[in-house]
Amino acid sequence: MSFPILSLLILTPIIGALTLSLSSSSQLKNKTIFLSGLWITTGEFLLSLLLPIFYDKTKNGYQFTEYHTWFDKFDINYYVGVDGVSIPLILLTTFLVPICLLCSLNSIQNRAKEFVIYFLLLESFIIGVFVSIDLVIFYVFFEAVLIPMFLIIGIWGGENRLYATFKFFLYTLAGSVLMLLAIIYIISKVKSGNIELISDFTFDQQIELILFLCFFASFAVKVPMFPFHTWLPDAHVQAPTSGSVILAGVLLKLGAYGFIRLSLPFFEYASIYFQPMIFALSCLAIVYTSIVALRQLDMKKMIAYSSVAHMGFVTIGIFTLTQDGINGAYFQMISHGIVSAALFLIVGVVYERHHTRMISDYSGVTNVMPKYSFFFMIFMLSSVGLPGTSGFVGEFLVIMSTISVSVYLTFFTAIGVILGASYMLLLYKNVNFGDLKTDIKQLADLTNIEIFYFSCLAFLTMFLGVYPKLLFEMINKSISTSIL
Amino acid sequence: MINFYQFIPEIFILTLILLTLCFGLFNKDRSIAINTLGFFILTLILINFGRDFYISTDLPLNTINLFVLSKIILSIGSFVFILLSKRPLKNENLYRYEYILFILFAILGSFVLISSDNFLTAFIGLELQSLSLYLMAAFNTKNLKSNEAGIKYFSLGALSSGFLLFGISMIYYDTSSFYMQNLNNFTTISEIGLSLILISLFFKVSAAPFHIWTPDVYEGSPTISTLFFASLPKFASLIFLFRVYQELNISGIQSLDYIFQIVCAISLLVGVYGAITQKVIKRLLAFSSINHIGFMLLGIMCYQFMSEGTLFFYLIIYLITTFGIFAVLLNLRTVEGEFTKISQLNGLRFTSNSKSISMLVFFFSLAGIPPFAGFFAKFFILSASITDGFFFLSIVAVLSSVIAAFYYLTIIKNMFFNKSEIELLDDNNKIGKVVFISFGLIITLYFFYPDPLFNLVDNLFK
Numbered sequence: 001m002s003f004p005i006l007s008l009l010i011l012t013p014i015i016g017a018l019t020l021s022l023s024s025s026s027q028l029k030n031k032t033i034f035l036s037g038l039w040i041t042t043g044e045f046l047l048s049l050l051l052p053i054f055y056d057k058t059k060n061g062y063q064f065t066e067y068h069t070w071f072d073k074f075d076i077n078y079y080v081g082v083d084g085v086s087i088p089l090i091l092l093t094t095f096l097v098p099i100c101l102l103c104s105l106n107s108i109q110n111r112a113k114e115f116v117i118y119f120l121l122l123e124s125f126i127i128g129v130f131v132s133i134d135l136v137i138f139y140v141f142f143e144a145v146l147i148p149m150f151l152i153i154g155i156w157g158g159e160n161r162l163y164a165t166f167k168f169f170l171y172t173l174a175g176s177v178l179m180l181l182a183i184i185y186i187i188s189k190v191k192s193g194n195i196e197l198i199s200d201f202t203f204d205q206q207i208e209l210i211l212f213l214c215f216f217a218s219f220a221v222k223v224p225m226f227p228f229h230t231w232l233p234d235a236h237v238q239a240p241t242s243g244s245v246i247l248a249g250v251l252l253k254l255g256a257y258g259f260i261r262l263s264l265p266f267f268e269y270a271s272i273y274f275q276p277m278i279f280a281l282s283c284l285a286i287v288y289t290s291i292v293a294l295r296q297l298d299m300k301k302m303i304a305y306s307s308v309a310h311m312g313f314v315t316i317g318i319f320t321l322t323q324d325g326i327n328g329a330y331f332q333m334i335s336h337g338i339v340s341a342a343l344f345l346i347v348g349v350v351y352e353r354h355h356t357r358m359i360s361d362y363s364g365v366t367n368v369m370p371k372y373s374f375f376f377m378i379f380m381l382s383s384v385g386l387p388g389t390s391g392f393v394g395e396f397l398v399i400m401s402t403i404s405v406s407v408y409l410t411f412f413t414a415i416g417v418i419l420g421a422s423y424m425l426l427l428y429k430n431v432n433f434g435d436l437k438t439d440i441k442q443l444a445d446l447t448n449i450e451i452f453y454f455s456c457l458a459f460l461t462m463f464l465g466v467y468p469k470l471l472f473e474m475i476n477k478s479i480s481t482s483i484l
Numbered sequence: 485m486i487n488f489y490q491f492i493p494e495i496f497i498l499t500l501i502l503l504t505l506c507f508g509l510f511n512k513d514r515s516i517a518i519n520t521l522g523f524f525i526l527t528l529i530l531i532n533f534g535r536d537f538y539i540s541t542d543l544p545l546n547t548i549n550l551f552v553l554s555k556i557i558l559s560i561g562s563f564v565f566i567l568l569s570k571r572p573l574k575n576e577n578l579y580r581y582e583y584i585l586f587i588l589f590a591i592l593g594s595f596v597l598i599s600s601d602n603f604l605t606a607f608i609g610l611e612l613q614s615l616s617l618y619l620m621a622a623f624n625t626k627n628l629k630s631n632e633a634g635i636k637y638f639s640l641g642a643l644s645s646g647f648l649l650f651g652i653s654m655i656y657y658d659t660s661s662f663y664m665q666n667l668n669n670f671t672t673i674s675e676i677g678l679s680l681i682l683i684s685l686f687f688k689v690s691a692a693p694f695h696i697w698t699p700d701v702y703e704g705s706p707t708i709s710t711l712f713f714a715s716l717p718k719f720a721s722l723i724f725l726f727r728v729y730q731e732l733n734i735s736g737i738q739s740l741d742y743i744f745q746i747v748c749a750i751s752l753l754v755g756v757y758g759a760i761t762q763k764v765i766k767r768l769l770a771f772s773s774i775n776h777i778g779f780m781l782l783g784i785m786c787y788q789f790m791s792e793g794t795l796f797f798y799l800i801i802y803l804i805t806t807f808g809i810f811a812v813l814l815n816l817r818t819v820e821g822e823f824t825k826i827s828q829l830n831g832l833r834f835t836s837n838s839k840s841i842s843m844l845v846f847f848f849s850l851a852g853i854p855p856f857a858g859f860f861a862k863f864f865i866l867s868a869s870i871t872d873g874f875f876f877l878s879i880v881a882v883l884s885s886v887i888a889a890f891y892y893l894t895i896i897k898n899m900f901f902n903k904s905e906i907e908l909l910d911d912n913n914k915i916g917k918v919v920f921i922s923f924g925l926i927i928t929l930y931f932f933y934p935d936p937l938f939n940l941v942d943n944l945f946k
Binding site: 070071074136139140141143144146147150151154155161162166169170173174177178180181184185187188 | 848853854855859863864866867870871878879882883885886889890893896897900901931934938
């Protein structure tokens, strides 16, 4: 038995949260609480860095596996492990959570202890999703994520937060329970919850279609895909900045990760059968939500809709069922995780100073906040998909792989890129350029902390854009062997 | 020669009743002490020698295990309940020794009901239980609502007893026997008789559409009585229902099986739709219990798949959660008296850490959100039902639990997001606090270490 690094990754935040919750809050200042939270999450990040270092890229299958019996009778076991597909997402999570805590240092004043505790729990649940190789464990973590997120949006959200958080919770739950039934059915057939064993099992074709739809219901809500996306703008607009960051950065990826990890290997026939439906929905998502984003007056809402469009690329890429397509989709996931998180932080910065998210309330910000505009530009361009930034690689690969399926698909996907450029540039122009409004004048430029985390994110964006091979090396082997 | 060995648990409770009658009149505190001690001893006896009592009978081992386990659970439940009951009764000026007697009679009735092979014995057990419950509902004689609850419960309960007797007499007419095992070949008459018996049992466990009494009785009765209605007698009636279903092989009789399935589906749906608009927490819990009864009926129906295990597991988790929630509710008081409205929970987060977090755990557990134990309870019931092919009912069940999540979330919203409007008095009941904190821990930590609870249930059904 080797070093149980994955269990440690799951348990560290929980233990941190427990220690924090047992300390009496009256004696601790907010700053101390946030600092201790930061120490824990930074430690977690450093711990997770061990994964790519010790991961053997030449081997097939899962590594760092741990196996404990859990429910003997049902053959449900605590079985965790990682492969190339999960490691980058784990790193993304552990990287974003400290940033979330950093950015709320000033904005979260009341009930800071609870805030840090919920974030720590959230982190450990998300990591749990990415490392589990057993369906029941996967489902447990997948659902458990809802609880801290519900509380984060509900307690620290905007004025309409109750509506948003209830919608978020119930939408996701309604999708997930259907997946639960499918999981139970699969376990009763295969007599095991082990993902590898289930991948080798072939179901009846009719049943496979139904099972696929059950999984689809859950993941499509989470991604979110076109008709199920309406919870996302509400949740994003009402959530505090840090909530939006983790929501856009990681939670949306849970759905796409589910497609890659579960839907494709389990249901080969159904994946091909439902390809047209998913392409249609994704194209609709890309074009429709981009147009909707063009007309938004609220910055957060615009970025939320752009998230739906970008995740449309991801689902298209995944369901081309080619190595390039899935690679591209995966790259887009990571890139969107960084860039959209950064964009929500960007909005958070001005919201904290000016207390409004309306685009029309801002004009000429670049005159008073030059550093801010600089970072805004980098992330905006990356979101648009400028070559040299991470946004380009994923979109390019996805569009390229669609040609093998259908030229029409390529056409609609490419339209999305143009529309994406138009609304992002519009947003950037309206906020940063133009006449300097009088009430904008006293806005202070970025503080050192903000510069620190923005430059981390900017560096990652540029680095991945220039040297995408780093990521592809990690995922290539796993995608070609275990997914396709 | 009758073997008295198998009646030892019942005789034990009877002794407790006599002792309470003797001492209670002079010293109420002492009668509570005697009874807590008594149930503690009874639990120990049942755990250690429970099976030996029934060895001399020719019952199958499975049934013996069923008896022993359910009696252990009942006696642990009564132990906790009697401990909990003292403070709330004092607060309401209801601290009279008769209350303890009613509890004892109800538990005695439940014990008789669980292990009766004979419909007449079952009737006696059920009546003994129900009559005590009517009195417990009306115990707060100065409160109009409590009186109303008692009378409603009594009149409807009498009606259902009538159904039960009528059903029994029809079966007697057909088979000229009161024994369950003599009922093998079903004619139309005994099918009708059995369906009448089922209706009466459905009434007792408050399955829809025989649930009408539940919200009113829950709301009107003193909260401590509500806790009792929601937990132990219901548990006993469910066990008897389970035995009727299994021993008479009801799944083999199509008409009765349909009745069962329809009642299950209606309970699932009526429970959630009723609860959505409720403003009084006890009414909400009443409807939510109807929804959970739906799940339990689902568990009863699919007994090919280690059903005793899954059903019992669900029941235990449900009992723990119910006890926990009521322990919190009993610990809260408003200036005017008992705590009633959901909106009075507003801002509980700011006044009490332990209460609000325990409530969060209990309600998420009831909603079936992992990682709490309630999720696993539902998971196993659904596993059983899907393995047995009840696809439609399973879909109804999960969708109802999504709707159920809405009103559980509303309560959590009130506690965590809203500002408090009225001042809640903290009763500072140490026993209550111990109960809800420890039960909350059980529900939470189950995820990390499921073996003990699961093995307990599992070992008894080997």
